[in-house]
Amino acid sequence: MKIIQIVGFKNSGKTSLSTELIRSLVSNGFRTASLKHHGHGGEPLGLENTDSYKQQQAGAIVAGVEGSGMFQLKHVNGWNMEQLIAIYRLFNIDVLVIEGFKYENHPKIVLINNKEELSLLKQLTNIIAVVSAVSMEESSISFPVFSYDQIEKLCLFYIEHYVVN
């Protein structure tokens, strides 16, 4: 299973790019999955105060609820990336597109919306491409740079260099 991360600051276009990349991968015949970080302030996503929460309080290490095709799962110690990826590996996936989790060390595409965000390029590991709204000529980066209107080209670049081979 190949893993690609789409990272950047808030409102930098992560969801648009990851959605486009998924669409492109799927149309090229790859079994694709997505993982997104829910970063809006840490509110619970719906399980709290339910019956499942009672079971978790009773000491369940992993407490899950399934209904309508949705599976919600709480781990007593929280989730780490290795555990999440292990779950995806069960499903014979070709490519897992991860939105966010920028300090993880998988290959990543970084979105740069303005000059202040350029510092990200020095902080993050394993960058394979950049989508930038600002000129990158002054910076001494060594990876391919795409503009925000070259998303389709970026998707094909990724597939050709990192999925097919």
Next chain:
Amino acid sequence: MKIIQIVGFKNSGKTSLSTELIRSLVSNGFRTASLKHHGHGGEPLGLENTDSYKQQQAGAIVAGVEGSGMFQLKHVNGWNMEQLIAIYRLFNIDVLVIEGFKYENHPKIVLINNKEELSLLKQLTNIIAVVSAVSMEESSISFPVFSYDQIEKLCLFYIEHYVVN
């Protein structure tokens, strides 16, 4: 990983019993997990109309969101029990307590609240015990019967006969 199902009609006490059983298993040192069926009319549990939903619409086979220790996961074809159990197997669990999914074929404890519900005992497979609010003397069942005030005894019966051995 041992699996035990707690089944019965609505309001028969499934959540109380499964919560008690989890508590009893945990206090006896067993790594325990829970799985519950969300059966309240099929409404979505929180992911619909979110960014993750867009990724699913783009063709993701498995679309997940993680935040605050909660992991929400949608499978394009819905979930089957084998897939759900495969996920739990990743976590070195001793006992998985499943509430609901009564037509699955794992060992199960059936809750009987009134005479009309007795028919369940003929429909379901792999019953190992019954909790009943009605007299079972007339029926010709062969499994142990507990009353609703013998839940602690039932938990110990289960652990002794189905977990320890």
